Amino acid sequence: MHAVAAGLAALLVAIPGAATAPEQPVSVHLRLDERPHGSRAERERLRDLEYALMERLAGGAGRLVRDEWRDGFCVLHLAGPDARALWAAVEPAVRAARPRTGSYAVLRAGPEGAPEERIPLGAVTPPR
Structure with missing residues (x-):
């Protein structure tokens, strides 16, 4: 077993950037009701969404x-x-939560400064 682990470690070292590839972030911005932190029911609904994600x-x-x-x-x-x-993994659950108009997701393909894509969510956005 140790030989397998050592071989894997050697392979990762041999591939430039394999062990240090930065994660790519996705942020989902869900507009709340008129209160700064949403209603209690809304907070509970969004906690359920977190568990689904x-x-x-x-x-x-x-x-x-x-x-x-x-x-x-x-x-x-x-x-x-x-x-x-x-x-792609989380979009169906996010859209099923019926985000309010003004909600959106941001996908960034790399570290800070990398290109970003903004995806509108909410009632005005048809499901994909």
Whole structure:
């Protein structure tokens, strides 16, 4: 078993950037009702969404890093090796939660400064 682990470690060292490839972030910005931190029912609904996302991510597409509740939004921060694959894994659950108009997701293909894609969510966005 130790020989297998040593071989894997040697392979990772031999591949430039394999062990240090930065995760690609996806942030889901969910607009809350008129209160700065949403209503109690809304907070509970979004907590349920977080659990649904964690279940979807158990397959290895990424992870839920943290949530942030500020300025009328709940922002779910996710990260994984491929932002597009990560979004594909969680998008059905996010859209099923029926985000309010003004909600959106941001996919970034790399570290800070890398190109970003903003995906509108909410009632005005048809499901894909």
